[in-house]
Amino acid sequence: MKRIGTIFIILVILYSVYYDLTIGTLPNGLTEVEVTTIEETETEIVTEEINASVPFDPFQEVTVEPGHTVLSIVEHLHEGPIPASIQEIVFDFQELNGGTKPEEIQIGKAYLFPVYH
Template structure:
């Protein structure tokens, strides 16, 4: 009798593993929420501004000053948008006293 229960338990375990690997146990019980990714468009005139760079300014510090509620995008997005607005200029190449275009994130 003991052998029967051990064999039955092994067969049930193998069956459960098989079902889990082929169909998954969570896919039918969890609802998939649609994801929405929002990215600012720097081409829109309301999404950028011009500013003269002061000593100690960085692209990130200037963008943070004009963004409402903090920056809602990644650093890579800020760099990419800055480069698009300034003809491929890298953020580390900005110069004190020159005016550049910076993206605004809401």
């Protein structure tokens, strides 16, 4: 009975490792089409709501240097804790820069980064 239990546990662990390495639990780009369609619709709705009720937060133009990321630059612009989630920072960055994704920023180019109060 112990052998069957041990074999079962080993099979479950092997299957979990296989599933994590092949499909994974994090987005891998394969589902990007579905997510993009949903996000575009949500973005349009949110953008309309923002434009109707709340003006945009202030921003600052920064030239990207080697090793900088959107999050590191936004953290550098604030002295204390940032009152926004990473998702909000990414969304605001894309809105300020015409849809440029944070992973597509280039060294030497200037981008607008959100400043939160």
